[in-house]
Amino acid sequence: MxxxxxxxxxxxxxILFIWIDRTLDSYVxxxxxxxxxxxxxxxxxxxxxxxxxxxxxLLIGDKDQKEMVKPLDQVxxxxxxxxxxxxxxxxxxxxxxxxxxxxxxxxxxTRPMLSEMDSFDxxxxxxxxxxxxxxxxxxxxxxxxxxxxxxxxxxxxxxxxCASALIKKNQQEITRLH
Amino acid sequence: MAVVKVDKLARSVAEGPSLMTxxxxxxxxxxxxxxxxxxxxxxxTKPSILEYLDSQPGVSFPNAREWxxxxxxxxxxxNWKEIIINGLAERLGKFRSLKIFMDCCxxxxxxxxxxxxxxxxxxxxxxxxxxAELLRSVYRQEFTLAGxxxxxxxxxxxxxxxxLKEWFMYAYQCTECRRCSVFCPYGIDTAEITMxxxxxxxxxxxxxxxxxxxxxxxxxxGNHMGLTPQAFKGNVDFLCEDIENLTGVHIEPSFNRKGxxxxxxxxxxxxxxxxxxxxxxxxxxxxxxxxxxYTWSTYASEGGNFGLFTSNEMMKKLNGKMYAEAxxxxxxxxxxxxxxxxxxxxxxxxxxxxxPADFLExxxxxxxxxxxxxxxxxxxxxxxxxxxxxxxxxKLKFDKSRNSHVKATFHDxxxxxxxxxxxEEPRYILDHVVEDWVEMPENTIREKTFxxxxxxxxxxxxxxxxxxxxxLPRANAVRYVADKHAVNMLTCVCAIDRATLTTLMNYWNxxxxxxxxxxxxxxxxxxxGEKRQELPEGLxxxxx
Numbered sequence: 001m002x003x004x005x006x007x008x009x010x011x012x013x014x015i016l017f018i019w020i021d022r023t024l025d026s027y028v029x030x031x032x033x034x035x036x037x038x039x040x041x042x043x044x045x046x047x048x049x050x051x052x053x054x055x056x057x058l059l060i061g062d063k064d065q066k067e068m069v070k071p072l073d074q075v076x077x078x079x080x081x082x083x084x085x086x087x088x089x090x091x092x093x094x095x096x097x098x099x100x101x102x103x104x105x106x107x108x109x110t111r112p113m114l115s116e117m118d119s120f121d122x123x124x125x126x127x128x129x130x131x132x133x134x135x136x137x138x139x140x141x142x143x144x145x146x147x148x149x150x151x152x153x154x155x156x157x158x159x160x161x162c163a164s165a166l167i168k169k170n171q172q173e174i175t176r177l178h
Numbered sequence: 179m180a181v182v183k184v185d186k187l188a189r190s191v192a193e194g195p196s197l198m199t200x201x202x203x204x205x206x207x208x209x210x211x212x213x214x215x216x217x218x219x220x221x222x223t224k225p226s227i228l229e230y231l232d233s234q235p236g237v238s239f240p241n242a243r244e245w246x247x248x249x250x251x252x253x254x255x256x257n258w259k260e261i262i263i264n265g266l267a268e269r270l271g272k273f274r275s276l277k278i279f280m281d282c283c284x285x286x287x288x289x290x291x292x293x294x295x296x297x298x299x300x301x302x303x304x305x306x307x308x309x310a311e312l313l314r315s316v317y318r319q320e321f322t323l324a325g326x327x328x329x330x331x332x333x334x335x336x337x338x339x340x341x342l343k344e345w346f347m348y349a350y351q352c353t354e355c356r357r358c359s360v361f362c363p364y365g366i367d368t369a370e371i372t373m374x375x376x377x378x379x380x381x382x383x384x385x386x387x388x389x390x391x392x393x394x395x396x397x398x399x400g401n402h403m404g405l406t407p408q409a410f411k412g413n414v415d416f417l418c419e420d421i422e423n424l425t426g427v428h429i430e431p432s433f434n435r436k437g438x439x440x441x442x443x444x445x446x447x448x449x450x451x452x453x454x455x456x457x458x459x460x461x462x463x464x465x466x467x468x469x470x471x472y473t474w475s476t477y478a479s480e481g482g483n484f485g486l487f488t489s490n491e492m493m494k495k496l497n498g499k500m501y502a503e504a505x506x507x508x509x510x511x512x513x514x515x516x517x518x519x520x521x522x523x524x525x526x527x528x529x530x531x532x533x534p535a536d537f538l539e540x541x542x543x544x545x546x547x548x549x550x551x552x553x554x555x556x557x558x559x560x561x562x563x564x565x566x567x568x569x570x571x572x573k574l575k576f577d578k579s580r581n582s583h584v585k586a587t588f589h590d591x592x593x594x595x596x597x598x599x600x601x602e603e604p605r606y607i608l609d610h611v612v613e614d615w616v617e618m619p620e621n622t623i624r625e626k627t628f629x630x631x632x633x634x635x636x637x638x639x640x641x642x643x644x645x646x647x648x649x650l651p652r653a654n655a656v657r658y659v660a661d662k663h664a665v666n667m668l669t670c671v672c673a674i675d676r677a678t679l680t681t682l683m684n685y686w687n688x689x690x691x692x693x694x695x696x697x698x699x700x701x702x703x704x705x706x707g708e709k710r711q712e713l714p715e716g717l718x719x720x721x722x
Contacts, residue, residue: 027300028210032291040619043297043654077686081646082299083218138685142646145681146639152451 004120007110008060011103016056019099020049023075023092026084044078051075052092059096059123068127069134076131080138089135093128097121208315211340212347214247217643220350220386220636222247227387227394234397237491239390241383247346252339258382259337263320265381266313269374270321276374279366280317283310289358289368294629295351298647306358306368309348313375316341346384349375351644353633354487354519355592360625372634377489385488389635392484396496400477401446402484407433407476413449414458414474421459423721426709429466431474434507438473439544441504444515444561445481445673448694454676456717457516457694464565464696467705468545468573472513478503481517482673486527487634494531497523501535504557511541512558516694518633518672522597524556546571560594562671565699566603569610575704578613583715584667584698586615587659589652589679590627591672601625604671604695611702616663622655632678645678646685653686660687668692 008015024030024045033045051074058067072093079089101117104110228242245253255261270277285307291297295304302308311333318325319334328334335341354369362368379385392402399406405413411433418429432438444461448454465472478500485493504512514520528535538557541550548567550559568574588608594600601624608615622628631649659665668679668690679692701716713719 029296029300029302029305033300036291038621040622040651040655040658041291041297043650044300047654078647078650081643081650081685083301141685142642145684146642149639149677149681 002109004113004116005060007104007113008100008120011100011107011110012056012060015096015099015103016053018103019056019092019096020052022095022099023048023052026088026092047074047078055093055127056096059120059127065130068130072127072131073134076134077138080135081142086132086135090128090131093124093131097124208335212344214343214347216248217641219247219347220388220638220641223383223385223387223390227390228383228385231390231394231397231492234495236495237489239380239383239385243383245383247343252343252384254339254342254382254384258339258342261381262337262342262378263316265378266317266320266374269377270317273370273374275367275370279310279368279371280314280321282364283307283314283366284364286363288361288363289366292358292361293352294355294357294631294651295353295648298631298650299351301351303344303348304351306352309352310366310368310371312341312344312348313371342379342382342384345375346379349379350386350636351648353592353629353631353636353648355629355633356596357592357626357629360596373486373490376487380489386635386638388638389484389487392482392635393488393492393496396480396482396484396499399479400475400499401480402482403446403450405446405450405479407479410446410449410476410479411474414462417449417455417459418462421462421717424711424713424717424719425463425705426711427463427466427705427707429462431462431465432472433474433476435473436507437509438471438507439510440470440472441478441500441507441509441512442472442474442515443478443481443500443512443520445517445520446479447482447673447677448515449479451677453680453691453693453697453718454673456697457676458696459717460694460696460698460700461515461561463700463703463705467703468568471544473507473509475503475507481515481520483520483523484635486519486523490527490531493523493527497528498532501528501532501538504535505537510539511553512538513541513561513564514558515561516671516673516676516696518591518593518674520593521560521600522593524558525598528558529555543567545573560598560600560603560671562594562600562603562607562695565696566606569607574610574699576611576702577704578611578702580702580713580716581612581698584612584693584701585663585665586612586667586669586698587618587656587663587665588615588623588695589618589630589656589668589670589675590623590625591670591675592627592629592633594671595627596625600671604669607695607699608669611698615669616659616665618655618659622651628652628655630672630675630678630682632682633674637674637678642681646682649678649682650686652679653682656683656690657687660690666690667698669695669698671695 024033027033036042039046051071054071104113222245225242228239232239241255243253289307290305293304293306315333315335316337318332319336324332325334349372352372354372356369358368395402395404414431422428448458483493483496485496534555535557540554541557541559546567553559588604617623628651632645656668676692676694683690683692697717
């Protein structure tokens with residue numbers, strides 16, 4: 001009897017195809033995102049394809065959470081600035097569970113695995129929670145950048161001295177205080 | 179004429195869409211209404227700004243009011259539809275290019291996947307062909323026989339408030355970067371279609387504050403930020419103090435000096451905001467090193483021209499100010515700094531709007547004797563052309579090791595690259611001032627460069643997410659060279675780039691900084707009599 005990992009490896013191609021396809025379906029006009037393999041002409045499609053593929057490989061290989069960070073970021077950082085709700089942005093990760101079950105259910109050889117999915121499901125859940133943390137980090141970064149831009153523009157609108165002069169003034173204050 | 183291809187381009191092949199990922203059952207693209215929500219639109223023009231502009235001679239900006247795109251009622255004039263259709267008729271008569279662009283598109287789709295907004299959003303209305311179709315469908319309905327007779331069957335659409343809202347959404351999801359035009363077999367300048375959409379929207383008082391306030395400020399004090407002459411001069415003086423502290427070079431630039439040989443104009447952002455400040459210090463050091471007889475103007479204190487993003491009359495007026503000042507000061511020619519869209523205005527519109535500038539001389543470098551015939555009509559030379567010529571003639575000495583902290587790549591700023599063909603000069607300069615730099619992938623540079631995602635007055639914080647997703651294609655290429663070659667500096671020749679790429683990099687590639695080319699020039703430049711400190715970060719080094 002094959003193990004769950006072996007079954008996942010065997011069905012890797014099929015699972016990835018459906019998983020990537022469904023994730024890219026979340027864009028209104030997804031034809032090009034799915035078709036073009038040029039990483040630079042099609043950054044959303046290519047990064048999501050690469051990120052999800054790597055995540056799946058790591059899930060069925062040696063699961064080092066640290067290695068997950070890069071591919072997960074590759075997917076989530078993009079979705080965090082697109083027109084999705086927070087749930088929609090991280091949903092593709094959870095969808096993997098559904099995709100795997102769909103694929104396993106269609107093959108007699110893998111159907112028995114459906115009752116042994118608990119640990120895999122847990123891994124995916126954990127990954128989804130990490131994805132949510134990442135999503136929040138991205139959003140916070142956006143807000144910080146907003147504030148930074150606002151601050152850097154303020155000098156001008158008030159006709160006060162330039163940034164360079166203010167930095168100098170601050171430094172003089174600091175030196176004086178020491 | 180049926181528009182089958184357009185439908186095909188827009189249709190997602192999604193079947194059995196997932197509720198979780200937000201897959202949307204696809205309707206016909208023309209029937210999907212736009213939804214305004216915080217983050218997907220820029221704030222509307224303040225009534226006081228619009229009232230001021232409307233009071234100015236030569237331009238018209240009616241219907242000043244408080245309004246919110248999220249509201250159903252946009253407080254349009256009662257006869258708004260008539261105003262729009264008449265406005266379109268007037269422009270079709272006035273601009274032959276618009277008429278041709280409306281008629282000649284065959285919906286081949288070559289442009290469809292070339293727009294950074296489409297690539298970042300997957301929204302079909304961000305395909306240039308469909309963005310143009312938003313206007314073209316109304317044109318067909320009102321101005322073609324087939325459209326008048328067959329309406330929707332001929333790809334026509336009745337002008338409605340819903341369509342006007344669609345225009346407002348998508349005319350401000352285009353940075354007029356013209357990447358799509360590079361791929362159009364008919365040479366349709368899609369940016370000009372966006373320009374027309376924006377002009378038409380202004381006829382009924384629909385514009386964004388981030389465009390109109392800089393326009394009003396430029397009209398009033400000469401620069402986007404409304405800096406007074408005193409503040410403008412004060413800022414440049416502060417930069418000179420910084421330069422003296424860093425390099426021991428004492429600079430006393432002149433302002434509004436009549437009889438100077440050259441008038442220097444750069445975006446005002448270079449004078450007040452990081453990282454443009456360092457670019458500005460670069461100009462000052464370069465001019466000092468070669469002893470250029472030049473002056474700043476505190477009235478033509480802005481290279482940028484947000485009129486380009488507003489209306490052709492406004493663009494003409496703001497551009498005219500630079501030439502009026504050149505005439506008043508009696509200079510021979512104009513040297514322009516590292517600005518983006520200023521160069522599109524100068525190269526593509528100035529000559530027919532305000533030119534030829536016969537009262538000026540064909541620019542001739544006083545240092546090398548090179549005559550810039552390419553600027554024979556506009557009389558305006560780009561700082562990179564000027565610097566590259568100085569290098570070619572051996573007039574500058576460099577110590578590249580002073581830029582050893584920099585591993586650079588070069589972002590072709592859209593307008594200098596595509597609107598004036600400035601491709602080789604910046605690269606030639608980089609070869610001489612840094613030890614090492616690398617190109618980004620071929621389909622993301624030169625004429626095919628990807629926009630920063632925040633041009634045409636979209637560099638405002640309320641649409642940060644939109645900017646980050648439309649900037650993804652650029653950032654994605656930068657990430658590649660950062661990962662592969664440890665690139666840590668994104669060089670460019672545009673002030674909007676310097677400001678917005680900084681934020682873009684912070685989000686996508688936090689280890690990459692942004693600089694203007696002239697900053698790297700000045701870092702490496704050896705100047706007689708200088709007492710340069712050890713500057714591990716060049717002009718950015720903080721000296722206590």
